Amino acid sequence: MSLSTADVQKVARLARLAMNNEEIEAARVQLSGIFELIAQMQAVDTTGIAPMSHAQDLSQRLREDCVTETNQRELFQSIAPQVEDGLYLVPQVIE
């Protein structure tokens, strides 16, 4: 299967990856090769087979709906790129 430049640009945008034209083209060639490998799956008849999402088909455990974590805001924010007054700073979104 061969991907188009537009396909790769769209995926890069969805994945929030900035790529220049050269990188897009390199990715297009390599992804096309990988999707050729993946295409082997399409020949398999999987009618009536239930998808397997986990190794053990167990239902998720439930817990009491109560607070279990302690507040460690200062510790966690000490490794943030930019904080002020306990808030994470990002470029302005709303005018």
Next chain:
Amino acid sequence: MARGGFFILASFPSLLNKMINASLKQLADQLAAKKISSVELTKLYLDQIATHNPVYNAYLSVNAKVSLAQAAAADERIASGNGLPLTGIPIAQKDIFCAKGWRTTCGSKMLADFIAPYDAHVIEQFNRAGAVNLGKTNMDEFAMGSSNETSYFGPVRNPWNQKAVPGGSSGGAASAVAARLCAAATGTDTGGSIRQPASLCGITGIKPTYGTVSRYGMIAFASSLDQAGPMAKSAEDCALMLNVMTGFDERDSTSLQREKEDYTRDLTKPLAGLRIGLPKEFFAEGLSSDVGARIQEAIAEYRKLGASIVGISLPNTKLAVPVYYVLAPAEASSNLSRYDGVRYGHRADEYTDLADMYEKSRSQGFGEEVKRRIMIGTYVLSHGYYDAYYLQAQKIRRLIAQDFTDAFKQCDVIMGPTSPSTAFNLGEKGDDPVQMYLSDIYTIAVNLAGLPGMSIPCGFGDACANNTAMPVGLQIIGNYFDEARMLNVAHQYQLATDWHTRRPQGF
């Protein structure tokens, strides 16, 4: 205590130096008998790291002060009679495990300055056991790679030959064990990342049943496949490590609620009556002849030990690689969406708005292979393609798991090669991701099924272009929760052969 230890070291320097090749059990005995101290042992390994790491690049972080403080605490604990089997033993931790106060990079520029604010469950378990954290080992970026060449911090070298790769993604751990830069190490395995580097570096490693070791604090790659396990010099050492690493943890929603087991309990059982399944697909086209020959010799040894051989088939083996390269990237693209440059990790220096900040931070922070997998995952999960790729892959995953269930009706363990060839050279497969992906053909299906798998050294291949005969690994695949039996099967082989005691020149 420390003074006593020093006196003994001064009197018998050779005893401490011998410890570099000692088993974990021997180390524990020497520590308990006060023949050596944990501080001495830790210093010995720190010296080894200082000498060899500039060449092998197996460690990304070492913190002598922290390690020695842990060692001193361990010595006190042993002196007070409260030591456990791994108390005072220096362990290398893969840099995928968050360890409080330690730089934890996952091999990525994205986390190059990330100081973990908490301990992974695995780290907590080792701390409780009184083990010493010797340092954080190098790895492929976000565990995506089979050669350790995708690490942002440079590749690791194979102690058997510096031109060769150590395998990946737990390449730093494998190299550190083989070069005797630690007593034992931890690794993680999503598609073979414990077993393949263990094979390429001539050491023993086991990936337990999915859900056995908690993933809490283990940086996520593909959550339905990721599983941690030990990498060490022998099966016996792996059993002792697994005793510490496993256990229920409510903070991992896939952690299994099971009774704690002693993985050493069956080590000494004889193998008479053991049925070994050999899947014909593991000996087909693509397997190097020298690797195939060593595997057959290992099987012959097992016959001598009383095992019988059953021919089996895992008909969907070929589909494991394509299925894996849909499911793992899909999960990775979701897991890695958290790296946005806001709460932690790399943020670009310059940007125009929020969207630009996300894109630039991620593009600068992630390497080529990680970006490639994020894009595959994003594509297969995108509107219009989900059924054809993701859902189809999940259905075939069930067929692959069913192959193993059927096979285990006829045999107790499955054996075959871990990797189709011995270690290749740095740069050899760099430009073609598909070739690199195909080198994991024998290991990937085990992760998809969630089964336990291990690799043990079973000889050496033909001398390669570098004039070195590189190690060959025998893969042992067990049924769910059959780790104790697999370790028994491996240990009995290691009693009858000495491949696991062979060391690279200079170590």
